[in-house]
Amino acid sequence: MTGKLLLRGMIAGVVGGLLAFLFARLYGEPLIDVAIAFEEHAGAAHDAAEPEMVSRATQAGLGLLTGVVVYGAALGGILALAFAVVYGRFSRLGVRALAAIMALSGFVAVILVPVVKYPANPPAVGAADTIGDRTQLFFIMLLVSLALMIAAFALARRMRPRLGAWNAAIVAGLAYVLAIAVVMALLPEVNEVPDGFSAVLLWRFRLAALGLQAVIWATVGLLFGFLAERLVLGAPSKPDRRV
Amino acid sequence: MSALSRTATAQPVAIPLGEVMPWATFAGLMLMLMVYFVGTEQGAMAMFSGSTVHEFVHDGRHLLGFPCH
Numbered sequence: 557m558t559g560k561l562l563l564r565g566m567i568a569g570v571v572g573g574l575l576a577f578l579f580a581r582l583y584g585e586p587l588i589d590v591a592i593a594f595e596e597h598a599g600a601a602h603d604a605a606e607p608e609m610v611s612r613a614t615q616a617g618l619g620l621l622t623g624v625v626v627y628g629a630a631l632g633g634i635l636a637l638a639f640a641v642v643y644g645r646f647s648r649l650g651v652r653a654l655a656a657i658m659a660l661s662g663f664v665a666v667i668l669v670p671v672v673k674y675p676a677n678p679p680a681v682g683a684a685d686t687i688g689d690r691t692q693l694f695f696i697m698l699l700v701s702l703a704l705m706i707a708a709f710a711l712a713r714r715m716r717p718r719l720g721a722w723n724a725a726i727v728a729g730l731a732y733v734l735a736i737a738v739v740m741a742l743l744p745e746v747n748e749v750p751d752g753f754s755a756v757l758l759w760r761f762r763l764a765a766l767g768l769q770a771v772i773w774a775t776v777g778l779l780f781g782f783l784a785e786r787l788v789l790g791a792p793s794k795p796d797r798r799v
Numbered sequence: 800m801s802a803l804s805r806t807a808t809a810q811p812v813a814i815p816l817g818e819v820m821p822w823a824t825f826a827g828l829m830l831m832l833m834v835y836f837v838g839t840e841q842g843a844m845a846m847f848s849g850s851t852v853h854e855f856v857h858d859g860r861h862l863l864g865f866p867c868h
Contacts, residue, residue, distance in 0.1 A: 558818055558819050558823075580859070585858065609850060609851055609854045615854065615855070615858045620858040620862070623856035624863065626836070627834060627837045629833065630831075630833035630834045630837075634830050637819070637823045637830075640814050641814075643811055644812050644813035644814070650811065651811075677866070684868055687866060690866040691842060691866045694866050764862065765864045769864065
């Protein structure tokens with residue numbers, strides 16, 4: 557069962573990646589081109605032109621496609637494995653409701669909240685010598701947020717008998733928000749936007765990056781729910797199923 | 800009546816942990832590695848020297864929100 561769920565999660569992720577590719581071509585690539593033009597203009601003074609190992613056309617085409625599809629497949633697979641652990645064990649929700657809730661809370665914990673502290677940056681934003689620190693901080697923020705989200709669900713579960721489902725969820729949600737506020741206050745600020753970089757371009761790029769993630773997570777959550785329900789409950793047309 | 804039996808079928812039954820764990824361990828590791836290669840390889844860390852992986856997934860890395868360079 558787990559293997560079959562995993563396969564369906566990865567299929568949903570590949571579809572999400574393909575949709576994300578279309579989204580990125582429409583809303584992301586035009587912004588990257590403008591940012592690279594700024595980078596080349598600004599860097600022309602001190603950087604000798606770097607030899608181009610991979611052409612821009614490949615980066616914006618096959619490279620982008622590979623990146624988002626592999627990411628989508630991995631994400632869908634991880635969600636499916638988490639689903640296999642949670643379903644019927646930590647949750648009594650049905651297949652599709654649980655898949656949707658897990659994808660939504662995953663999106664909040666792994667994307668929406670970390671992005672508030674360390675947003676996506678277009679080319680030209682970010683100093684090359686701080687990549688190690690920035691990557692470390694990014695993953696610390698992401699992992700702490702995910703751990704706190706799981707803790708919040710565990711808290712809600714414990715409080716439900718005393719407070720009822722709604723109040724338990726509100727208390728757990730508040731606890732998550734407060735804990736995140738403390739973590740964000742403790743982690744250092746990163747601001748490496750170069751002088752003269754367009755504020756509008758930066759805003760649109762970050763919005764596009766968030767939109768792309770929303771496309772992937774929404775597709776994974778909803779499509780995996782659809783595919784997994786047919787697997788778990790059996791397709792309506794085929795009552796004769798193996799378990 | 801048919802609605803009732805459908806609800807009964809739909810009662811979530813947990814998958815035994817013994818069945819989930821091998822998958823979660825090995826497939827989970829592979830999936831994390833996939834995210835690593837798209838997101839971080841030849842950025843902050845590198846298993847392979849050079850920058851071909853970095854350059855190839857460059858646009859995806861930026862748009863997925865990973866620190867790229």
